[in-house]
Amino acid sequence: MSEPAVADTRRLNSKPQDLTDAYGPPSNFLEIDVYDPQIVGVGRNRYTTYEVRMKTNLPIFKLKDSCVRRRYSDFEWLKNELERDSKIVVPPLPGKALKRQLPFRGDEGLFEESFLEERRAGLEQFINRIAGHPLAQNERCLHMFLQEESIDRNYIPGKVRH
Amino acid sequence: MSFFGFGQSADIDIVLNDAETRKKAEHKSEDGRKDKYFLFFDGETVSGKLNVTLKYPGKRLEHNGIKIEFIGQIELYYDRGNHHEFVSLVKDLARPGELTQSQTYDFEFTHVEKPYESYTGQNVKLRYFLRATVSRRLSDISKELDIVVHTLSTYPELNSSIKMEVGIEDCLHIEFEYNKSKYHLKDVIVGKIYFLLVRIKIKHMEIDIIKRETTGTGPNVYHENDTVAKYEIMDGAPVRGESIPIRLFLAGYEITPTMRDINKKFSVRYYLNLVLIDEEERRYFKQQEITLWRKGDIVRKSMSHQAISAAQRFEGSSNPEKSQSKNAEDDS
Numbered sequence: 268m269s270e271p272a273v274a275d276t277r278r279l280n281s282k283p284q285d286l287t288d289a290y291g292p293p294s295n296f297l298e299i300d301v302y303d304p305q306i307v308g309v310g311r312n313r314y315t316t317y318e319v320r321m322k323t324n325l326p327i328f329k330l331k332d333s334c335v336r337r338r339y340s341d342f343e344w345l346k347n348e349l350e351r352d353s354k355i356v357v358p359p360l361p362g363k364a365l366k367r368q369l370p371f372r373g374d375e376g377l378f379e380e381s382f383l384e385e386r387r388a389g390l391e392q393f394i395n396r397i398a399g400h401p402l403a404q405n406e407r408c409l410h411m412f413l414q415e416e417s418i419d420r421n422y423i424p425g426k427v428r429h
Numbered sequence: 430m431s432f433f434g435f436g437q438s439a440d441i442d443i444v445l446n447d448a449e450t451r452k453k454a455e456h457k458s459e460d461g462r463k464d465k466y467f468l469f470f471d472g473e474t475v476s477g478k479l480n481v482t483l484k485y486p487g488k489r490l491e492h493n494g495i496k497i498e499f500i501g502q503i504e505l506y507y508d509r510g511n512h513h514e515f516v517s518l519v520k521d522l523a524r525p526g527e528l529t530q531s532q533t534y535d536f537e538f539t540h541v542e543k544p545y546e547s548y549t550g551q552n553v554k555l556r557y558f559l560r561a562t563v564s565r566r567l568s569d570i571s572k573e574l575d576i577v578v579h580t581l582s583t584y585p586e587l588n589s590s591i592k593m594e595v596g597i598e599d600c601l602h603i604e605f606e607y608n609k610s611k612y613h614l615k616d617v618i619v620g621k622i623y624f625l626l627v628r629i630k631i632k633h634m635e636i637d638i639i640k641r642e643t644t645g646t647g648p649n650v651y652h653e654n655d656t657v658a659k660y661e662i663m664d665g666a667p668v669r670g671e672s673i674p675i676r677l678f679l680a681g682y683e684i685t686p687t688m689r690d691i692n693k694k695f696s697v698r699y700y701l702n703l704v705l706i707d708e709e710e711r712r713y714f715k716q717q718e719i720t721l722w723r724k725g726d727i728v729r730k731s732m733s734h735q736a737i738s739a740a741q742r743f744e745g746s747s748n749p750e751k752s753q754s755k756n757a758e759d760d761s
Contacts, residue, residue: 276676279620279674281621281672284672289668293668294628295630326599327599
């Protein structure tokens with residue numbers, strides 16, 4: 268009988284790992300914080316902006332450290348752009364809270380503290396999920412949202428090349 | 430069966446000659462139950478006795494003939510009416526007449542060809558069975574005895590490893606390697622994953638074995654995928670330069686040999702699916718087909734002579750001359 272009695276389970280040869288690879292910083296660092304809600308404007312035309320700060324070492328992002336202010340409708344714009352142009356399933360945004368915009372409420376409505384905190388957390392989760400997606404990282408709208416001072420709604424949609 | 434008074438009837442029973450010595454194999458039925466059946470190999474003779482026992486001794490049993498058939502057939506679940514018989518042998522045991530007492534008939538199907546392995550799947554079934562029939566004017570008396578057939582193979586001459594580099598540009602590059610492309614059912618998949626670039630946040634990595642059953646032809650092709658195994662090989666985030674080993678023992682899983690285009694009716698193929706899952710539950714995967722085959726058992730003294738010759742035909746020898754001369758010795 269020429270067949271082996273035991274299955275061949277020897278290890279395959281591996282390249283030995285470089286110490287700098289083993290103990291170096293990870294090359295997948297990406298953190299986005301959404302915080303510091305500020306109310307802008309007066310009277311009926313008030314709205315809230317949030318600070319969106321990104322820290323990363325991914326080469327696809329031009330700036331390794333960026334800080335911009337964005338409002339809820341900016342997040343909605345980003346979601347729509349990605350749903351149209353990229354092939355990804357875009358995660359949901361926190362709710363629009365239309366009821367809170369109606370008058371004669373007992374509380375602060377859109378500017379109620381607990382609501383702002385809930386919305387802030389939802390927006391933070393949303394943007395972190397999107398920014399980590401390799402296909403979303405190719406879209407110009409995401410880079411403009413995260414790293415440019417203001418969003419140019421008349422921009423030309425497209426992919427990022429580097 | 431007669432509706433008027435006491436008609437004569439009979440119980441029929443098929444008993445194999447080597448029922449004491451023949452091995453049985455477990456086979457899952459359509460409803461998921463596991464039963465044991467007599468195990469046969471290609472070329473083996475199927476012989477036995479058919480016992481016809483009259484229900485009411487003394488009364489005559491009129492019949493239009495007694496026969497026994499050996500059938501190998503493929504049944505597609507969506508087309509139950511049509512059985513595709515690829516083996517159909519019949520032995521007439523008695524001409525039309527009458528039985529005055531219980532009777533036993535001998536039968537032998539010599540060196541029957543059994544080209545395919547028994548298979549019960551999600552949309553198709555391939556089975557072998559003996560069917561004895563006592564034909565009568567109003568209704569036949571019949572009995573079936575299912576058997577299980579295994580197809581054996583030898584170690585393939587060519588069994589290259591699977592080695593590939595895949596990835597998403599600038600996000601993830603891996604090189605994976607599996608030691609073989611053809612594995613027997615009790616084999617071990619030995620391999621490794623080497624990370625060349627990791628720019629996504631990986632949470633864990635697993636290997637799945639996927640069985641794909643394909644039925645139908647042309648525009649009516651239908652694939653049914655079933656994940657037969659899921660085996661986590663890494664928990665946590667890897668970095669560039671890291672190598673993760675794979676050691677997956679196949680014996681514990683419910684797998685069959687790869688079946689390609691059986692009688693042009695169906696196929697059963699297996700794939701290894703390497704899946705990486707990141708912190709947002711996104712899945713990155715790479716599927717590779719592997720070939721599974723059944724290895725013959727090591728010859729033991731207690732096996733029947735027939736099983737020994739069947740196993741010896743397929744033992745690990747990949748030298749064709751050597752196995753031919755062995756056969757000649759057995760047959761003498």
